Amino acid sequence: MSFSSLLGQDKTAQRLRAMIESGRVPPALIFHGPPGVGKFLAALEFAKALNCSHTEHRETRPAPPPPDPDDLFAAAAPPPPPGPELPPLKVHADKSDSCGVCLSCRQATSGAHPDIRVIDTETQAAFLKEEETSNLKIEIMREMTRWTQQKSMLSPWKVFIVRDAEAMLGNAQNAILKTLEEPPPGTTVIMTISRKTALLSTILSRSCIIDFAPLPKAALKAILEAQGTDPAQAAALAALGVGSLEKAGEAAAFLKRISALRPGDPARAFKFASGLPRDSHKARDEVKTLLDLVLAKTRLAWRGAEGPAKARYTALLRRTLDLRRMADRNVSYMLLLETALLESERAGVKLEDLVRPD
Numbered sequence: 001m002s003f004s005s006l007l008g009q010d011k012t013a014q015r016l017r018a019m020i021e022s023g024r025v026p027p028a029l030i031f032h033g034p035p036g037v038g039k040f041l042a043a044l045e046f047a048k049a050l051n052c053s054h055t056e057h058r059e060t061r062p063a064p065p066p067p068d069p070d071d072l073f074a075a076a077a078p079p080p081p082p083g084p085e086l087p088p089l090k091v092h093a094d095k096s097d098s099c100g101v102c103l104s105c106r107q108a109t110s111g112a113h114p115d116i117r118v119i120d121t122e123t124q125a126a127f128l129k130e131e132e133t134s135n136l137k138i139e140i141m142r143e144m145t146r147w148t149q150q151k152s153m154l155s156p157w158k159v160f161i162v163r164d165a166e167a168m169l170g171n172a173q174n175a176i177l178k179t180l181e182e183p184p185p186g187t188t189v190i191m192t193i194s195r196k197t198a199l200l201s202t203i204l205s206r207s208c209i210i211d212f213a214p215l216p217k218a219a220l221k222a223i224l225e226a227q228g229t230d231p232a233q234a235a236a237l238a239a240l241g242v243g244s245l246e247k248a249g250e251a252a253a254f255l256k257r258i259s260a261l262r263p264g265d266p267a268r269a270f271k272f273a274s275g276l277p278r279d280s281h282k283a284r285d286e287v288k289t290l291l292d293l294v295l296a297k298t299r300l301a302w303r304g305a306e307g308p309a310k311a312r313y314t315a316l317l318r319r320t321l322d323l324r325r326m327a328d329r330n331v332s333y334m335l336l337l338e339t340a341l342l343e344s345e346r347a348g349v350k351l352e353d354l355v356r357p358d
């Protein structure tokens with residue numbers, strides 16, 4: 001994998017590659033854009049390309065074990081036959097991208113690179129030896145500051161990737177600020193985020209912001225196909241995904257849940273809403289996606305409607321916009337979704353319509 005694995009973000013990839021080629025890498029970067037458009041993948045590829053040595057690496061053949069002196073019957077092992085001369089590995093010379101074969105690239109690919117660290121709620125849970133939580137705490141950010149002060153072990157750059165940086169609470173953001181104010185040389189911190197307004201202005205002003213756009217439909221379809229989705233399904237999901245792999249994944253889950261419901265079942269809205277994730281953050285994201293789908297489909301129906309039907313769709317649009325605003329507050333997402341689905345069905349926008357490509 002290299003930057004070529006980052007589909008649909010050509011301009012952004014070019015900018016990142018130019019940064020690596022020039023050697024002028026800012027100590028703090030913010031990869032900003034909607035969820036599911038490749039920000040984290042780009043951060044990993046950037047870290048890998050930055051630390052690539054572009055030199056061939058071969059695993060050395062392990063030496064045969066010494067004969068066991070206690071084993072009288074052990075025959076001396078014959079020396080291994082000379083192996084065929086291996087052809088030299090192809091190391092491409094493009095300094096703006098990773099080669100994929102050097103020691104650094106191999107370690108980065110396996111997730112074991114000692115100088116590339118991902119900070120997210122999962123690594124935090126492992127580090128603090130506790131259940132995974134939805135927020136990044138001050139303890140892990142302090143630990144990151146300590147890591148930044150250590151010497152790099154393998155490569156010229158130490159790269160810290162703070163995934164979904166909006167998970168940093170206020171005091172955790174203050175803790176990272178110290179590193180951004182006095183960055184140790186050869187260190188860069190990449191924060192991926194979908195809402196940069198969630199960060200302190202002091203963090204924003206010290207960071208170089210790289211914007212990621214929604215994925216083009218063709219790129220989204222290609223990614224889904226590469227993940228094993230059949231082409232027809234990939235096309236449908238790419239249309240519903242509005243430029244986000246995450247949204248396409250949610251749409252796929254909706255399709256599955258809807259297909260399990262009996263058509264005409266009067267309790268369908270309740271049954272569907274009861275399938276919301278238990279995690280409140282995930283539930284909120286899912287409800288927002290569904291409300292966006294209701295809005296998109298209702299707008300479409302509104303455009304082609306006349307008379308009383310037009311008035312019905314106008315009322316539904318207003319109501320759904322109200323519910324969409326409520327989704328940002330601390331409410332019962334299940335109740336909110338039930339209300340939205342019942343009202344949209346009553347106005348003529350059926351559950352099945354929501355996941356039907358236009």
Ligand SMILES: [Zn+2]
Nearest residue numbers: 052099102105
């Ligand atoms: Zn390499």
